[in-house]
Amino acid sequence: MVKRDNAVDLVGLLSVEGQDLAASWVGEVTGSLGGRVGAAELNRELRELYEALVEALRKGATDVHSEHMSEVRAHLTELSRNRARQGFSPSETAVSVFALKRVLEPVLEKGTADEIRAYLRLARILDSLGLFTIETYTQTRDELITAQAEQLLELSTPVVRLWDGVIAVPLVGTLDSARTQVVMEKLLQALVDTGSEQAIIDITGVPAVDTQVAQHLLKTIVAARLMGAECTVSGISPQIAQTIVALGIEFDGIVTKASLADALKLALRRSGVDLVAHTGAQR
Amino acid sequence: MSDRIPILRIGDILVVSVQFDLEDQTVLNLQEDLADQIVAKSAQGVIIDISALEIVDSFVGRMLATVAAISRVLDARTVVVGMRPAVAITLVELGLSLGGVSTALDLEKGLAKLSRSTSTGPR
Numbered sequence: 126m127v128k129r130d131n132a133v134d135l136v137g138l139l140s141v142e143g144q145d146l147a148a149s150w151v152g153e154v155t156g157s158l159g160g161r162v163g164a165a166e167l168n169r170e171l172r173e174l175y176e177a178l179v180e181a182l183r184k185g186a187t188d189v190h191s192e193h194m195s196e197v198r199a200h201l202t203e204l205s206r207n208r209a210r211q212g213f214s215p216s217e218t219a220v221s222v223f224a225l226k227r228v229l230e231p232v233l234e235k236g237t238a239d240e241i242r243a244y245l246r247l248a249r250i251l252d253s254l255g256l257f258t259i260e261t262y263t264q265t266r267d268e269l270i271t272a273q274a275e276q277l278l279e280l281s282t283p284v285v286r287l288w289d290g291v292i293a294v295p296l297v298g299t300l301d302s303a304r305t306q307v308v309m310e311k312l313l314q315a316l317v318d319t320g321s322e323q324a325i326i327d328i329t330g331v332p333a334v335d336t337q338v339a340q341h342l343l344k345t346i347v348a349a350r351l352m353g354a355e356c357t358v359s360g361i362s363p364q365i366a367q368t369i370v371a372l373g374i375e376f377d378g379i380v381t382k383a384s385l386a387d388a389l390k391l392a393l394r395r396s397g398v399d400l401v402a403h404t405g406a407q408r
Numbered sequence: 409m410s411d412r413i414p415i416l417r418i419g420d421i422l423v424v425s426v427q428f429d430l431e432d433q434t435v436l437n438l439q440e441d442l443a444d445q446i447v448a449k450s451a452q453g454v455i456i457d458i459s460a461l462e463i464v465d466s467f468v469g470r471m472l473a474t475v476a477a478i479s480r481v482l483d484a485r486t487v488v489v490g491m492r493p494a495v496a497i498t499l500v501e502l503g504l505s506l507g508g509v510s511t512a513l514d515l516e517k518g519l520a521k522l523s524r525s526t527s528t529g530p531r
Contacts (some may be wrong), residue, residue: 310493
């Protein structure tokens with residue numbers, strides 16, 4: 126029975142001024158977000174949340190993880206996901222929930238002892254709801270980061286066909302084991318798909334080469350050779366050439382060229398294609 | 409009695425097509441049969457097609473190198489053709505770079521490679 130009374134108190138606290146309370150909540154939050162969310166959208170979000178919260182309290186929910194709170198959690202999840210995607214900070218997201226406490230503060234001055242107790246209980250629930258938004262927020266951010274990292278991995282390793290039987294992988298950015306693995310798989314699959322016997326790995330866009338990167342490159346080249354293709358490494362800048370020598374990295378049995386053009390010329394010669402300049406051609 | 413892999417002859421080239429994942433005994437049988445056949449048919453080249461092979465272990469990897477070495481002793485060139493990307497990656501990770509083995513993307517390219525190196529070529 127006691128629990129039932131609590132619920133009535135809490136609902137009473139939120140329903141005293143009815144719609145006005147929700148409106149002033151929206152007002153508070155609008156101020157804190159600085160107009161970066163549309164007024165209509167914010168109004169809809171918070172009113173839905175408000176109604177769900179009143180409903181949950183009426184059913185006797187006392188904790189954010191309880192069964193009756195499922196609708197509240199759904200609304201909160203949607204709210205924090207939207208905020209995370211729109212680029213708000215975690216505190217700006219949580220403040221949407223905490224603002225409701227500020228709206229209810231007048232109760233502390235004018236309310237009866239029962240009302241104040243009810244306020245404190247509600248404050249505790251709101252705290253846990255606020256923490257819930259932050260958790261969801263970080264979770265969404267993590268998902269976003271993972272998705273972006275995957276996209277980046279896909280984007281950054283295109284395999285292009287330069288000629289019949291000649292493919293190239295222009296590498297841009299730092300090479301680590303995860304990326305090398307993707308590059309290796311893509312390159313080898315492209316060899317099979319296009320039936321190419323010549324592959325060029327262009328490292329113009331790789332800022333630095335250390336022993337590990339060299340090791341990764343060597344593995345890729347050996348794997349390509351096992352499949353019956355010849356690999357050329359191109360795009361070695363003067364600085365990288367100096368680093369390679371200084372580190373004592375041995376590119377045994379691997380042909381290296383300074384530019385992609387040189388590597389292409391070599392690959393064409395190896396596959397038996399002759400390039401002939403037209404006599405009298407004017408450019 | 410374990411399976412034996414058929415060895416086909418085209419001109420003076422022997423073709424071995426591995427169609428299933430290899431057990432150790434099958435590998436040893438193949439090694440033996442191949443050595444016999446190279447001598448019997450006086451073959452100039454050997455092509456091992458492993459395009460159907462999905463899984464390799466270090467034993468199979470070493471077999472490829474051994475077969476190549478045996479054929480070289482018997483004056484025949486070995487070309488391994490049709491290795492899958494996953495197999496190539498596995499062999500590299502196992503540290504088997506098969507230094508003395510020639511490779512080609514598919515059977516056709518392997519035959520071309522052999523005919524370039526031997527003056528007669530397949531008939």
